[in-house]
Amino acid sequence: xxxxxxxxxxxxxxxxxxxxxxxxxxxxxxxxxxxxxxxxxxxxxxxxxxxxxxxxxxxxxxxxxxxxxxxxxxxxxxxxxxxxxxxxxxxxxxxxxxxxxxxxxxxxxxxxxxxxxxxxxxxxxxxxxxxxxxxxxxxxxxxxxxxxxxxxxxxxxxxxxxxxxxxxxxxxxxxxxxxxxxxxxxxxxxxxxxxxxxxxxxxxxxxxxx
Numbered sequence: 001x002x003x004x005x006x007x008x009x010x011x012x013x014x015x016x017x018x019x020x021x022x023x024x025x026x027x028x029x030x031x032x033x034x035x036x037x038x039x040x041x042x043x044x045x046x047x048x049x050x051x052x053x054x055x056x057x058x059x060x061x062x063x064x065x066x067x068x069x070x071x072x073x074x075x076x077x078x079x080x081x082x083x084x085x086x087x088x089x090x091x092x093x094x095x096x097x098x099x100x101x102x103x104x105x106x107x108x109x110x111x112x113x114x115x116x117x118x119x120x121x122x123x124x125x126x127x128x129x130x131x132x133x134x135x136x137x138x139x140x141x142x143x144x145x146x147x148x149x150x151x152x153x154x155x156x157x158x159x160x161x162x163x164x165x166x167x168x169x170x171x172x173x174x175x176x177x178x179x180x181x182x183x184x185x186x187x188x189x190x191x192x193x194x195x196x197x198x199x200x201x202x203x204x205x206x207x208x209x210x
Contacts, residue, residue, distance in 0.1 A: 013128075013154040014138040018115055021142055021150050022051050025113065040145040043111055051142070052114035059116060060098065063106040069098060070135070077101070095123045110143040127153035 009017070026047045030036055036048040054062075060069040066080060077097040081088050086100050098120070110116075118136040121129055127137035139153035 008155070014117075014140055014152060017152045017154075018117075018140050021152065022113075022115075025142070025144075025149070043145060045112065045145055047113055052110075052112060054114060054116060055118040056102075056116055056120065056136070057118070059106050060102060063109050064101050064104075066101070093122070095120050099123065107143060107148070108146040111145055113142060113144045116141045116143060124153055126156060128156040 026036060029038055029045075029047045032038075037044055037046045039045070057069050060066050064080070066072060072080075072094075074094040074097065077094055078088050081097055081101055081104075084101065084104050086097075086104055088097055088100070092100075117140045118130065118133075119127070119139045119141075121127075121135055121137050124137050124139050127139045130136045130138055137153060139151070141148055141152075142150040
């Protein structure tokens with residue numbers, strides 16, 4: 001059985017969500033097993049120590065042996081995927097092919113709880129771009145026992161809000177008092193939602209555990 005839980009938190013971001021997820025997962029394991037470790041697929045998973053953190057591209061370098069995954073061409077990725085026995089469709093872009101290579105070569109290597117961070121920007125269009133690099137986004141996945149457990153990211157503000165706000169601040173408020181309907185329209189146009197972070201958690205439950 002597979003259960004999915006999704007929620008968002010205002011005034012949060014990927015870094016705060018990551019800290020929450022680590023604390024939550026550790027508490028969940030202790031509540032279920034009475035300790036901070038458990039056995040999964042004949043492997044001991046330990047949650048007491050701080051979870052590992054690795055960037056997406058560093059992981060690809062380490063496990064898929066691609067020297068420059070940030071810049072590698074689609075053609076070279078297709079070649080690398082073919083050598084790994086991965087089928088690539090004509091419509092697959094380079095980010096999609098990188099993801100296929102990750103699933104083939106990297107995911108199963110991440111046994112202990114590990115956060116994958118700094119995903120390529122084109123893979124998560126709703127995520128906020130990293131302040132230090134527009135090439136990656138503020139997002140992460142938690143992988144445990146070779147399985148993806150959580151995906152989360154800082155939400156990007158809609159472009160309409162980011163364009164409207166500076167204009168509103170420079171021009172000031174309208175001189176005439178708007179009616180309630182006009183006021184609501186202006187609030188919708190000019191008031192951005194607070195920065196928020198979202199989490200998507202998946203739990204696979206074995207029949208014998210129920």
